[in-house]
Amino acid sequence: MSAASEELDRKQALLAAFPSLSAVDDPVWAGIVEEAGIVEAPQGMVMMCKGDPCNNLMLISDGCLRVHEVSEGGREIVLYRVNPGDLCVLSLTSLVDDVPYGAEAVNETPVTGLVISQSQFQTALAGSAGFRNFVLSTLARRLCDVMSLVEEIAFRRLDNRLACTLYQLFDKSDADTLKITHQDLAKELGTSREVMSRLLKEFEQSRGCIRLRRGAIELVSKDGLADYAKRDFC
Incomplete structure (x- = not known):
């Protein structure tokens, strides 16, 4: 087996954490997976800071990413966590609208996953119905999570x-x-x-x-x- 085939097999194995995406069967998404990178980042690493440009989307296969906000007075609140099979909603909004990242993201554990660039994300969003449906589903679910968080804090x-x-x-x-x-x-x-x-x-x-x-x-x-x-x- 060639090195390229072994790398593609590993990418497919990492993608198994996303059953909906693993089931997507179209040439656009297949090409994105083939071109995707593999990232391994240690525990405690700051992946994104507030105001950073978001240049890629990470598909976490193993580990946990914590996304939190820090007030001017230094008080911190956890907005949500990104676990295997989840997408970071702030990354999605940044990539869709080309706006800076809105919080800070830190690895709570060592993290492994696939990473696709902003241009690959736009290509998949436009050309792969399966990927687009998964993104929309994630946005809807995360909106419900945010509403629940607001309700908890307020009431x-x-x-x-x-x-x-x-x-x-x-x-x-x-x-x-x-x-x-x-x-x-x-x-x-x-x-x-x-x-x-x-x-x-x-x-x-x-x-x-x-x-x-x-x-x-x-x-x-x-x-x-x-x-x-x-x-x-x-």
Whole structure:
């Protein structure tokens, strides 16, 4: 097998994280995949800064990219994460409208994936119905996510949001200990570390849901977290 064939096979394997795109069967998209690059980036690497021009679209096959916004006062809030099979909606809007990137994107883990250039993106958008449908579907889904985030920030109490976030994190990790700092949670929920520390102490002392450790949080009562978070909203 030639080196070119091996590289194409690897690209197809990476594309498997995107079932909808793997199923696209047209010559335009096939040509884009053949020309796509492969990127491997380490944990903690800043992939995009606010105001940067967006020159390509990354299709993440492994790892997680965190997209967050930082206020003038230094407060940070996580807007969303890009996991395998997802597209970064800010990259899409930048590529479609040729506008600067609107936030900061950082690798939470090592990331591997395919990357297509702006010109390749425009070619695929114009000539591949399957790719175009996937982009539109992603935009619609992310719009719903943003509306949910706005609703949470505007109408839900911070302590309820924290309880819901902790419940989801424990549920996802399937463990009784989370290695996470107060600052990490503050960024996740768009508040200060001081406010987060006060709320966590309340959860520990008054509600008995968790136990605080240095750089970690232990689960004491998952049912207690669920009840306080009003689980139907999680």
